[in-house]
Every structure is written in structure tokens, then in C-alpha cells.
Amino acid sequence: MSQVRVRFAPSPTGFFHIGSARTALFNWLYARHTGGVFILRIEDTDKERNSEAFLNLIYESLNWLGLNWDEGPKVGPSGGGDFGPYRQSERGAIYQDYIGKLLASGRAYEKDGAIWFKLLGERYKIFDEHRKKEVEKVKIAPVVIEDQIRGRVERLEDEDFVIVRSDGNPVFHLVNVIDDIAMEVTHIIRGEDHLSNTSKHVLLYEGFGVKPPAFAHIPLILKSPEMGQGKMSKRDKGALIEEYQKRYFLPEALVNYLALLGWNAGDDREKMPIAEIVKLFDLPGVNQSNAKFDGKKLANMNMTYLLEQPADRFVALARAHFAAEKNSAVASAPEDYFREVMLLSQPKIKSIDELGVYSGYFFSDNFPIDAKVREKVLAKGDPKARLAELIAWIEGANLPTDAIIEEGIKTLAAKGGLGFGDYQAVARLALSGTNVGPSITGMIRVLGRDRVQTRLKNFLAGLA
């Protein structure tokens, strides 16, 4: 069997969103699964709405997601190929060639300055109620689409349609089909919103005397119930890939989540390495029904990946995040200290961008105190006495490990017939201003004696 060739064909007219990423992913997965070729083709024929910024965003997002292309515009290690150019704006001559063929064979004709594709069949005129005008219809047999995911779909086409606008620019249907023929694409994997275009495309293939490739229309990604109705759009919260990149989500977590939207391993497994997904992915396994986007499940997936990250990568991601935030307090912190703080926080967060709020107090003595927590903690026991004892204790205490710190506080507590918990809450409040965070022993160890003592003293002073 000949090699599978699939393509992802975005147009640089808007932000790169979840739906596009999922379509790209499914194409990429199928190429990798079959040992085929993944082509990136840029459909930039809409001069009005194109922009270089959006084009770069496509490259950047695909790279970030790890969806490298074998053929396409040359960007970094991806791209190149023998079927270029891969930007439609540079393929004008090829289109002219194909249009010439259609004109010569009588399958296309000029009218009103535009070029129309001609349906072959009995013609009749009818008044279209919906469009309020008389239109010419053509009787042809229903177009049959053999879809790898949906099975056999029939659609009726009954009008000639424009393939080249009166301004000379060929329309999407035409260039799409020409490129897929010229690039020898074997499988067209795209969103279900294109299913109703496909009958036109099949007709065009026939017009060129070419057997259509296999079609696979994948389900759409819909808004989650809280976002409303309909398909996910660029304006919806969480729709943009850029957003996850900026929040330092792990791309492999996003890819894993996206793979699960409309596909599954056939068993209960969800979290899987990409190699495993590549191995198992196949077109017949793709679902037919649309899926609603669930940001919470994505966040959970990201957390499970975050938890198992090696320390070096986690710290590097955190470093990049804070650098992007231009957080000067963090930037000036010693590398070792930064690392310790991050590793203390790693098991506690759902995404990297929570680190700022979660660990800010490690880098500045001027941290906010949660008023509600303060009230609650101070209402219990004798916090002033506990703080005073801790201050006295820490003066001569050894703080090298969590275990030793824990032992120290327990010993201190035992003297007064108290428990560890009697010190934990107030110390945490004084040290971090809140009641959530890493273990108090870890917090004390990483902050170090000087900071701990200063903060405890300052806080106690503030109570007088």
C-alpha cells in the first residue's frame, strides 16, 4: 500500500484555538500511526483577513504542542518537501493550470466575470423562496461520500457554483481540492463542519478525473454548559492555545486531553504517553458525536503531569513563568533558594501560573495577610504565647531537615502539654499570611532562621 499523506490546512485569519489544535493533532496522530507524511499547508488566500502574526502563531502553537510537520513551510526543524510551495498565496500558477483544464474540458464556464463549475444534468429554473429569486437547478444523482468515521453519507448538489471569483481569485473549494490532488493527499481529516462542503469537493475531484481521497470528518468541540450553546469559538474562555502556553501548561497534558476529545484507547486508560496514543490511534476509533470542552478535566490532566515532572524541568518551567511575569523579587532570589521553594510547591499546584500566588511570600516580606484566616487563627488558644515560644525556640534550634524541625516543635509543644497543631496554624499565618501552603516544616527550613524569626517577631509585634 502507498504511504499515507495527510494535511493540516489552517488559514492565518485568527487565533489558533482548541478545535484547530485537535484537528492538527488527529492528522498528526494518523500520520505517525501509519508511518505516513504530515503536511502543513497554509490557506492564506483571503488577503483581507490574513496576517503574518497569525501565521507565526500557527507555527509557534504547533511547535509548542510537538506536532512537527514533515512537509510545509520551513520553520525550524519542520518543513520542506517536494510538493511546495506550501502557502496557497504562492500557488497561483498551479491553480491557473488546473482551471485551464476544467475550462478546456467544458466542466467550467465564465459568467458575470466569475468562473463556475458546471454540473452535468438536466437543467430547470425554479423560484427559490429562501433567497427570493429565480435560480437555475441541475438534476444530478446524489453525491456519495464514503467517510471513514461516519460511513456512507449522501448529499444532493443541484446548482453550479463559483470556483473563481470575478476578481480572479479562486475560492476555497477549488484550491483546497487542487492542492490535495497536487500534494497527493490520501486522507482528509477535518472538522465535521466541512462535511457539507464535501459533496462539492467530490464533484470537483470527478471534474478533474481524479478519484477522491478518503474522508474522515471528526466531531466538533462544543462549548461547555457554563459557556453556553454551540461550537467552541475563539472568543470562549480557554479556547486559545496561546493561553495555555502563556500559563505554562504542559503541552503533553494538553495534547493528551485533546486526544481524549472524540477518541479513546478502547479501555479505561486516559493518561497516556504520546507514543502510546500514536500506537493506538486509528480513524475508525474516532467518535461520531461532538464533545463539550471541560476546562476542569484539562486542569486535572495538567496537574497529574505536573506532579511527575523531574525537578529540573519543573524548576525551569517555573523560572520561565516568573521571568515572563517580570517578577523582580523572584528574579533576584538565589537560584538554590528559588529551586527549594519551587520543589516545595510542586506537589501542591494545578498549573504553573498558580506559583505566583502560591509562593509569593517566599520572595518578599511584604506579603498580604488573609483577614478571615487571621481572625480565625487568632481566635483559637493563645497565639501570642505560642509565637513567643517559637521565637525563643528558633534562636537556638537546628533547622537542617524537616524531620528535625518537626521534632523540635514537638518537643517544644510537649513542655506545655500541647501538640504540633497548636503551633502550626499561627506560625503559618505569621510566615505566609494564609492557611494554605506547603508543610510548615518545609516552609521554615526553606525560609531559614533569619526570615522566620523576623517574620514571627514582626507579626507578634503587630498583635500588641
Added chain:
RNA sequence: GUCCCCAUCGUCUAGCCCGGUUAGGACACCACCCUUUCACGGUGAGAACCGGGGUUCGAAUCCCCGUGGGGACGCCA
């Protein structure tokens, strides 16, 4: 309005093709356990076959009709 696609817990889904399950898992939610806060983790609970007809001894599973959801109906892509 016309055409096309789809239909299992709130959400993602397994089961459907090749009818017989206490309809399974995950996220979310709730409770409990663990615990040094918050998480993680563990245990448990609640939660679904859209409706109606067929076919059949038997239907989530096969067929039809409704209903609902989605998409497409541009000289946009």
C-alpha cells in the same frame, strides 16, 4: 426554511458492529479516612441508556418515527 451529522451519569466516555452487564471508568460534586494547613492519595455515595413504536423469549445494543443537540447552506476559509 432546506440539507447533512449526532444522541449512555452535569462533562469526557466504555459497552453498540456480533442483542442476555448489578450499564464500567475518568473529571466535577458530596461524605469519610490519611494528615501539620491546603492539596495529593485512599474508601464510599449520589448521578445516565432522550421519547414512542416495532423486531425478538429478551433491546442501551437492530429498524422506523418523533424530539433534542450540532453543523452547513457566500464571488469566507
